[in-house]
Amino acid sequence: MIAATRLRKRFGAAVVLDDLSLSVGSGECVALLGPNGAGKTTLLRILATLTRPSSGSLAIGGIDALARPEAARPLIGMVGHGSCVYEDLTAIENLRFWTALSGQDASPIRLRGALQEVGLEGVAAERARTFSAGMKRRLALARVVLARPRLLLLDEPITGLDRQGRKWLEALVLGLRTGGTAVVFATHNLGSGLDLASRVAILSEGRLAMDRPAQELSGEDLRAMYDSVTEGAGG
Amino acid sequence: MIAYARRAFIVLWKDWLIERRSKSSLNAVVFFALILLFLFQFALGPDRERLHAALPGLLWLGFVLAGLLGLGGVFLVERDNDCWEGLLLAPGDKSAIYVGKLAANLVLMTLVEAVILALFGVFYGIDLYAVLAPLAAVVVLGTIGIAAVGTLFGAMTAQVRSRELLFPVLLLPMQVPVLLATVSATEVVLAGRPLAEAAAWLTLLAVADTVYLAIGLLTFEFVFDA
Amino acid sequence: MPDRSPRVILGWLAGLALLAGLGAGFGYAPREDIQGNVQRIMYLHVPAVLTAYLAFVVTLVASAAYLGTKRLGWDRLAAGAAELGVLFMGITLLSGSIWGKPTWGTWWTWDARLTSTAVLFLVYVGYLLLRAAVEEPERRARYAAVVGILAAANIPIVHFSVKWWRALHQPSTILGPQPAPIAPSIKLALFVNVIAFALLFVYLLTSRVEVARLEEEAAR
Numbered sequence: 001m002i003a004a005t006r007l008r009k010r011f012g013a014a015v016v017l018d019d020l021s022l023s024v025g026s027g028e029c030v031a032l033l034g035p036n037g038a039g040k041t042t043l044l045r046i047l048a049t050l051t052r053p054s055s056g057s058l059a060i061g062g063i064d065a066l067a068r069p070e071a072a073r074p075l076i077g078m079v080g081h082g083s084c085v086y087e088d089l090t091a092i093e094n095l096r097f098w099t100a101l102s103g104q105d106a107s108p109i110r111l112r113g114a115l116q117e118v119g120l121e122g123v124a125a126e127r128a129r130t131f132s133a134g135m136k137r138r139l140a141l142a143r144v145v146l147a148r149p150r151l152l153l154l155d156e157p158i159t160g161l162d163r164q165g166r167k168w169l170e171a172l173v174l175g176l177r178t179g180g181t182a183v184v185f186a187t188h189n190l191g192s193g194l195d196l197a198s199r200v201a202i203l204s205e206g207r208l209a210m211d212r213p214a215q216e217l218s219g220e221d222l223r224a225m226y227d228s229v230t231e232g233a234g235g
Numbered sequence: 236m237i238a239y240a241r242r243a244f245i246v247l248w249k250d251w252l253i254e255r256r257s258k259s260s261l262n263a264v265v266f267f268a269l270i271l272l273f274l275f276q277f278a279l280g281p282d283r284e285r286l287h288a289a290l291p292g293l294l295w296l297g298f299v300l301a302g303l304l305g306l307g308g309v310f311l312v313e314r315d316n317d318c319w320e321g322l323l324l325a326p327g328d329k330s331a332i333y334v335g336k337l338a339a340n341l342v343l344m345t346l347v348e349a350v351i352l353a354l355f356g357v358f359y360g361i362d363l364y365a366v367l368a369p370l371a372a373v374v375v376l377g378t379i380g381i382a383a384v385g386t387l388f389g390a391m392t393a394q395v396r397s398r399e400l401l402f403p404v405l406l407l408p409m410q411v412p413v414l415l416a417t418v419s420a421t422e423v424v425l426a427g428r429p430l431a432e433a434a435a436w437l438t439l440l441a442v443a444d445t446v447y448l449a450i451g452l453l454t455f456e457f458v459f460d461a
Numbered sequence: 462m463p464d465r466s467p468r469v470i471l472g473w474l475a476g477l478a479l480l481a482g483l484g485a486g487f488g489y490a491p492r493e494d495i496q497g498n499v500q501r502i503m504y505l506h507v508p509a510v511l512t513a514y515l516a517f518v519v520t521l522v523a524s525a526a527y528l529g530t531k532r533l534g535w536d537r538l539a540a541g542a543a544e545l546g547v548l549f550m551g552i553t554l555l556s557g558s559i560w561g562k563p564t565w566g567t568w569w570t571w572d573a574r575l576t577s578t579a580v581l582f583l584v585y586v587g588y589l590l591l592r593a594a595v596e597e598p599e600r601r602a603r604y605a606a607v608v609g610i611l612a613a614a615n616i617p618i619v620h621f622s623v624k625w626w627r628a629l630h631q632p633s634t635i636l637g638p639q640p641a642p643i644a645p646s647i648k649l650a651l652f653v654n655v656i657a658f659a660l661l662f663v664y665l666l667t668s669r670v671e672v673a674r675l676e677e678e679a680a681r
Contacts, residue, residue: 012680050320052599074326082317086249088256093249100245101325101332103238127256143321384611391604395594404590405608408583409615412622419629435625443618450614454607457528 001026001182007056016042018206029183031197038203040186044153048078077149083136087129098143114142118168134160154185158192204229239331246335264301268351271297291421297351306385307402310393333455340382369430376440377417383447390458416440475664478657485650499563506556508658509549516546524609536602541669543588550582573627580619584612
């Protein structure tokens, strides 16, 4: 699904990503771990075609995403740091807007179904202004999931979610993966990395310092590896 | 084609809903218009003749200033709600977003202009009813010109630091032809003369509107990109 | 190291042409009857405005080329041309003003040409301010290109609107050479100066673009 080769990203003099290669197949779920400032968000944004790398190549779903980002974008769904929820609209109105904008079926039944999947059907007619951060997150997830993306990118998805919220997230991710969607999420929460992912990668100093299947690792292993990698980097 | 129209419509629908619910900018702009009304009167003094002579110019000055307030913030709702990137990633022709935003702006601006006109009629004693149709034609043509460029520039300046200053500096010089045309045509209309006398100006407006719209449609995807 | 000699030759050529133009304007061309020697400022005023328009056409083409190819070299060209356009517009306005003072007694008249020039001057200053306000090179290039295209498309619209507006409100006070037949010597002097300015423009533009390219390389 993703074939990223030798990505480099510079902001002025600072090199944020350095010779980074990553490939993710359909149905996989990769957790990107790393301390703050390691470049996780930058990498996600590049994968989402929101930012162009300084050099390197990127193919999404077989499409050259650098040459033709508009062709790749319909395949991508992303929930970034901001939840992108219009505060003056209700939950269901928010979903209606995004779904219709993407040219999809925006029938109330479908929208309500999506709200149910994230446990928000009770507040469907409430304005998003009244929502907690976690609820906004869930609404953003519902929005993205409705689009049935082939690639789902999540930046710190656990933030603001309580235990029930995490359950929904897990169910959502699992459902999408079964349908062949590739998922990549960035987090600094090591526990969630192991729970959700099929693969775990650590981003440090602009490169992937580690990239292993999740089932090979236990919680302590991961912790130890993480510390050793980031310590060396002064992270 | 229909899909495009649907997408443009949903943008219009969203902006309209938000505007109606927050009511913030519409109220403020109307109030601003009221203040302008008084300012113009005080600046020009009690001489009724002088005021009436200046009326077409004052009217459009009011429209443009009110437009500046509204148009500059056209994409702020996206920025404030963190939705800029969501819109960027939305698949399909970006110019549909331009059309939707433009339509929303046109509706809002027309509302504000109607209020300003009504206030002008009351406070400055003009008989608007007699000239309503030709006046409406001029106002619509002029507003399209202002909104077409204003929506484009609004997208450009939404995320720039010096937005409040940069937006008017970019927009106003571009709008000089529209302003000249509309003021001249309004003069003709308010004097009760037939609209045909202003035909040249109306043609200029129509041409300008077409050019601005065409460029807006063609270049919006470049403005509204990552 | 890119070969500098063509540009140096161009620079010399421009310098010589300017000297020739100066000579033609002040020596060769006849003294105008009504306005006197002040009228000679036309040999600065008219070439300056023509060169400015040339510059804006370059900006238009380079802007469109950038949007088509996304090569930053086009953006540098567009920016350099716009800067020079603003410069020459400024010279036009200044010389027009200086011409006006002894001729009509005021520093400024709202006649059609000066007004159009002033409006376009402001439009392109806005272009430069936009460039200054956006930091990322790629975004800046895109935005500037769009404004560059719109500004150029607006030029004829500005012209007509100002001309008609002017005709509407006052009988046209005269600027510049009279409708009376223009002496061939005046035409020749004008022609020499226009060529000289065009050469100067090309020289300055290529230098400016080169400097911009070096600046960008240094920043990397």
